[in-house]
Amino acid sequence: MTGVLRVGNASGFYGDRFDALREMLTGGELDVLTGDYLAELTMLILARDRLKDPAAGYARTFLRQLEECLGLAHERSVRIVVNAGGLNPAGLADAVRKLADRLGVPVRVAHVEGDDLTAAHPAGPDSARPGQTATGSLATHAYLGGFGIAACLREGAGIVVTGRVSDAALVSGPAAAHFGWGPGDYDRLAGAVVAGHLLECGAQVTGGNYAFFTDHDPDRLRRPGFPLAEIHPDGTAVVTKHPGTGGVVDVGTVTAQLLYETAGARYAGPDVTARLDTVRLSQDGPDRVRVEGVRGEAPPPTLKVGRNRLGGHRNEVAFVLTGLDVERKAALVRSQMEDALGTADGRPAEVRWDLVRTDRPDAPTEETASALLRLVVRDPRPEAVGRALTGAAVELALASYPGFHVLAPPGKGSPYGVFEAAYVPRDGVAHEAVLDDGRRLPVPAPPDTRVLAAVPEPPLPAPLPPGPVRRAPLGLVAGARSGDKGGDANVGVWARDDDAWRWLAHELTADRFRDLLPETRALTVVRHVLPALRALNFVVEGVLGEGVAAQARFDPQAKALGEWLRSRHLDIPEALL
Template identity: 65%
Template sequence: MTPVVRIGNCSGFYGDRLAAMREMLTGGDLDYLTGDYLAELTMLILARDRAKSPDRGYAKTFLTQLEDCLGTALDRKVRIVANAGGLNPAGLAQAVRTLAERLGLSVQVAHVEGDDVLPRAGELGFGAAPAATSSVGTPLAANAYLGAWGIVDCLNSGADVVVTGRVTDASVIVGPAAAHHGWARTDYDQLAGAIAAGHVIECGAQAAGGNYSFFTEIADLTHPGFPLAEIHADGSSVITKHPGTGGAVTVDTVTAQLLYEITGGRYANPDATLRVDSIELSDDGPDRVRIAGVTGEAPPPTLKVSLNSIGGFRNEMTLVLTGLDIEAKAALVRKQLENTLTVKPAEMQWTLARTDHADADTEEAASALLRCVVRDPDPANVGRRFSSAAVELALASYPGFTSTTPPGDGTVYGLFEPAFVSATEVAHVAVRADGVRTKIAPATETQELADVSSPALPEPFPIGSMRRLPLGTIAGARSGDKGGSANVGVWVRTDEQWRWLAHALTVETLRELLPETADLGVTRHLLPNLRALNFVIEGILGQGVAYQARFDPQAKGLGEWLRSRHIDIPEELVS
């Protein structure tokens, strides 16, 4: 085995750049190419797809990519690992074989299954399995997050392509690294190092400058390249990208991605728990960042389960309020609509976005948006009965009444709920290319997940002259969804800035800067090695992404909102 394995990634979500697979295969040397196609919302989409036909339930774009690239991968001896199997990994594996036969290619295709625990949902305490026609509140999908050892078995048996169902995002990278280096299941430091590298590259171009706070510093972000990890036998790695591709890989772009959708100092995976607080980053040359010093611990005894169900039906109307008396106009139309509806929806949520400007030079700049979202188990209560009632007010309400939404029927919305099950209750199975089925035993050594003891705060930065500026003047941020909660990671780039940030950005200060969080549970975690704070905000996304509790349902912009808020910053820290 070579001392370093090069693992590239070509997908961060279902719908990512189709051309990325070809770009990664032809842009430079790789040993493995991986793809992450699954997210909490994706599982609901695939579940509804599978409900229409049992032959569906996987990411069809993966087949589109393979049709163009499978021959190239085989010629270059690049093996492919992807979780595109979704709810039907066996079906996708067979579809890949059918595609290869049509293309005249000889390929060994294996898959990993066992994550689907929906048939045992009632037994495991997750609610009854659905009938042929799904009903509101009934689980459509229940999938345990598996680890990397099924992938390892498939690769060790000679598979060219391995497709999985719901494994953790990092597992598609950990599997190839563990197979290549021959790691044992108790090599926790090495496995944790691969988890860190996997967490960085699994979200595609984000590691190369996509969704990056200081994006104006990147010379060319027109078409950022996708990342790859050079993973060493000791678990250390270098994050980089193919030569000549756009974007940039820097300590800061890697820091941003490490903070994405985590909690505190421990990041649990089924194969090891990564100590995020142990990670050390250093510049290794242009577009090269070294990850070292990573320590790992035994995994927890339970696996996370993603439960997706139909929550009911929703509808919304957005009204435009222009010019003067915005608050009074909003109050009038709200009172009118609520009094008009003879049957009230179970939920009725109003949001006024004050996008208007005084003395504006365009009508659009003079306008605010009033949004009314309704939800109900009965589609009739959020359908035309609601939307037509809003439209009927057009000539009887506030001056300048107009809307951006026509009357229409309600649509289905989903609910996400996390659950946990003992790893011993889940049948993790590797199905090799020759059809041999290998049961992957759960970890024999486990450790209950617990919070890391809070590290000591650094010495406070001496307070002198202060300037009222946006926090983002010196701090970057990355935010995302964690079920119904969200995380916001905030980092700075110098030790002096860290000394200020660690003391200045408290939970209380965050609540002041983000009033939406005032009545929500907020936990702060310190990550001194990354000069970062991570906040977990409970319940801000309601019952998950598909519930659409706020206009940014995945909290992707939450960090940028925080960066835009003004705070007193020492003048010496502002370059």
């Protein structure tokens, strides 16, 4: 087919705006509506659900949304493609069929299988912590591509349910089905993958979580509309939203989302490696951004696998330190707690103290006069982090620093998860489309593969000529967006004009990045340069420990790491200010 394919998004995560499915179906023209419900943490949540109920393991919210909207989608001939199947796509597909029968809506429901490798990989590497033994996997899933989705749609499915596919596959699959693309159409597929990456986080591309949100009328940002992409036969796309909805779509919001949770110039997926250094963005009218020029390469010979397992047990106590002598108060309670740490069922394998100086001198409120001292403990044994430990903290209530209190009562601790990324050969994954009538269609592997390699750093623009500078926050001249990938984080930073880019490209080196964010000084930081976007992308290895579920730091998904960077002061040329 040659017509434009309109693909919308109604969910960026499990728990996103419930009404978005209806809003997207009623707000304007659509051909396909997608929903992304899965994330690394979500897979762990669904795995724990399945431990309690073997019939669970999928995003139940989607069923409730569909109950309100299935008739609408059928009336408007909108196909729905979601990864809400999670760990049990067959179960969700059956539940959708029962719902459709109850509502009297004729719809063919297909699903995609092959991602679940849990049985084939029951155990994983031992933890690095002393005494930790390997624990079985709760969920081990390969990231599949879009051709299973395409096969379902080509066979007439009105609803396609998947488990773990790449987020962008929810868009590239429908595009491949609509335009008849094959596995070797790398440039076209890459364009659709970039469009899928832009849509996958919902309102984040229409003004949500945007660094320069103060440039826009607050009323426009109160309720951003969800995005859609008009995809053309050559893979070019226009990102926009339904008329009259809130939010903003401009080159800045699209740049921010393009940099989100990516790394270098090669954005690898199961079907194609998209070259982010070839992406060209241009304003195509109000709330319309054209995305073109995307080049694609053969995908890697392996598939990414996400493995979620229980890492052990965790507990936390937050001591409140108010007023004067905060450092000495912290030292006193730490020394008092050492006795409990050493005797409560054996010292925990990991003990971490963090003093957070939220206090200020001569504060007008008690809260702003207070700092927090956080004690976090982890261990494979629940008893090592249980009530004996937190109870010991409470026993100090009348025997420690003046003003002693804690933020929450003692608890028994809770299990935490660990996310691990690995890679497996493609021939070990049986990708299949399962049709409404029960037929199974094997999805062939791509005809070629290419080992992923870093792109050499391109030439930098000429630096700005010397001139007067002023100490000011980086965020006055640069935007940023950050996010998590397992234990790593990425921070994408971009300039909005050529002069700011000339300065940024030379000033913000990996070493400068570490200086501005002291928490990263001991870590590996890799800088990637994307001149066509006037952007730098930094990957900070290991900053999130064992991933979001392990809650290794204050901001466990690194969502605000970029905003911290923008708040840091450095010498900026006055010409830019």
